[in-house]
Amino acid sequence: MSDTDLYALDVDDPTALKRMLSDGFEDWSKQAASTGFCSRPVRLFGQASTFDRRSGQHLHTFDSRDLPDSVLYIRCGNRRSSRCPSCSHEYQGDMWHLLSAGVSGGDKGVPESVSTHPLVFLTLTAPSFGTVHSSTRPGAQPRPCTVNSAPGQCGHGRPRRCTEHHDVDDARVGQALCRDCYDYEGQTIWQWHCPELWRRYTIRLRRLVAAHLGMSEKASRDLLRVQFAKVGEYQKRGAIHLHALVRLDGAPTDEEPFPSPAVDVPASWLAERCLEAARDVEIDAAPVDAYDSARVLRFGRQVDARPVQRHTHEDGDVSPEMVAAYLAKYATKSAGDVATEGTPNRHLKQLRETCLELCGRALLDEGFSSPYALLGKWADALGFRGHFASKSRQFSTTLGTLRDARRKYHRDREQLETRGDLATVDDSLDAVEHTVVINEFRFVGQGWLTPGDAELARSAADAAREWKDARRAAPRPHEKGKNHGEALLHR
Ligand SMILES: [Zn+2]
Ligand SMILES: [Zn+2]
Ligand SMILES: [Zn+2]
Structure with a gap:
């Protein structure tokens, strides 16, 4: 060409x-x-x-x-596709290589043996903060929008239930049925603490894995490591979901950075631990000001943890390649991309305003010592201040290594051509x-x-x-x- x-x-x-x-x-x-x-x-x-x-x-x-x-x-x-399609496309490709190497090995310095380690595809959701319009999944049997809601009207005279069928592209999807009933403050505060919830989750999971094997956490570190790669994805309602690959390895050394775990457990066992950890973790979130009360924050109930079968999957199963592609794709999405899609979104706008309002209230009450003092800075991210994509050090190769290799390849080729x-x-x-x-x-x-x-x-x-x-x-x-x-x- x-x-x-x-x-x-x-x-x-x-x-x-x-x-x-x-x-x-x-x-x-x-x-x-x-x-x-x-x-x-x-x-x-x-x-x-x-x-x-x-x-x-x-x-x-x-x-x-x-x-x-x-x-x-x-x-x-x-990396944001709304800012630069070309650089975002390249980042997505790198992410795919990184994730795919961590799933299947045999590429980018990760040995093929990692494909035998227990691996789980995990989704941690945000809890519900009020009823929103929902769509029927593409290809699924059409179903009414809010099938489980109570009939009648809310205190603001609006229907509690919607019986229409919405396509995924319908502008109403993700919008609250009643914006006066919806807990915008609750969602914003949950989102603000979400990175800490994830941090506690990883600690809890490591402890549970050790405990179920009858070991102390310290003793388990000589035999096992839980490795993660995680991306955040905005739902239509503006709440973050976390998707992660969780892999069980042995303890890495300089000679062997990706050893097999020293215990023989199936991926389904690891998936059970992932679900258990999601039920366990919580955070006591401080009130915003003297008029607010403390909240206990947890992940939503729709937690999903599936073993990824790398050698036996058939057509229709979720393959390792699809899991890697799915995560890489979400790594390039962001609040800005969600908010600018389609018509101006009143629900997301209100979430953004809630960030600014809570920040103002926190500053008035406690000044910069308040845990919410910087919330306004993350208003465009709807209160989420975490990394959209992160991994534990030993999950796979790094983006930096991939970029250096590409730069070197181009430089060498250019010099040779010259x-x-x-x-x-x-x-x-x-x-x-x-x-x-x-x-x-x-x-x-x-x-x-x-x-x-x-x-x-x-x-x-x-x-x-x-x-x-x-x-x-x-x-x-x-x-x-x-x-x-x-x-x-x-x-
Ligand atoms: Zn660019
Ligand atoms: Zn609806
Ligand atoms: Zn209402």
Whole structure:
């Protein structure tokens, strides 16, 4: 696929046309491609000098003034799809590789033996804070919206029950039946404490695993480790659900970072412990001010913990690849993405306002010593201040390792191409290893220089993504399952 194929010719901004007709278009286009057609690339000005590591000899200098706009463009790296589709797409791909390696092994430095460790796919939900309109799952038998609610009206004269059938895209889904009855404060405070609830959950689970095996927690650390990878997903009602992969390993060492657990327990046993821990954990949340009362916070009752069967699954089962794809997809969603979808959402707006209001009340009452003093800062995240994606150190490889490997691959390829000496690849790779690069760049801004450039990058990004997805979706016989999973991501 050539560069010019990437630009759809419906780009009608005059600055786009000017760019396409300019002398430096080909060079600009190469740069844009090297950012992956990022939406808001960082612009850097300066030089990079390459030296031979052994002799200290100066080999060459790269100067941003030699480029079309006298600047070097670098990817923004934003993982949110609403901010930068290209960088988000790349992040999603990395997440998939990371999760998939942690599930099946045999990739990215994680041994294939991890695929024999007990593994559970866990979902922890938020409790109910009031009745909301709900949809029928795609493909399921249509069912009335709020089937379990009591009949009649609430104290505000609104019906307690809705008997309509809503599609998932219906703007009413996730909205409270009565916004005066809905416990906006309760949900906001739960969401604020959710990261702590998760932290206590992981501690409780480790203790339960040890206790059920008749060991002290300390003794169990020589034999077992519970490893996690977790992502947060916003429900339509604005509450966070946590999805996690929970894997049982042995105690890692430098030589063997992913050992098998020293006890033989099935994944169903681990799933039982996951459910038990979810029932156990709670937090006593402090009141917001003198007019408020303390709350006991817990996870919702709809906890789900399923063993992931990696070697025996049949069509229709949840496969390891699907689990990895599902989690990777949610890792790029955020409150901003949820709130901007479709029409202006009054329910989410009210949750945001509740964050600001509770923060104000907390500050008036106790000032900055209040546990809710910073709630306003997280209003856009609807009170959730945790990481949207996190993992324990030994779950898999890291995003940093994946990025470094990709950067090195591109740098090596670029240097080799510059030399035009692909016949002696081995020697050249050796030469690349023996150079050192001194970067002297300064930040001059972010984004493309003109609306036309931005439009060109956007149309090229769309085309490049479609092309990549089509290539990923085409199964290669030796790794059919993996490609299938990665293709699932980008639907
Ligand atoms: Zn970007
Ligand atoms: Zn309804
Ligand atoms: Zn009401």
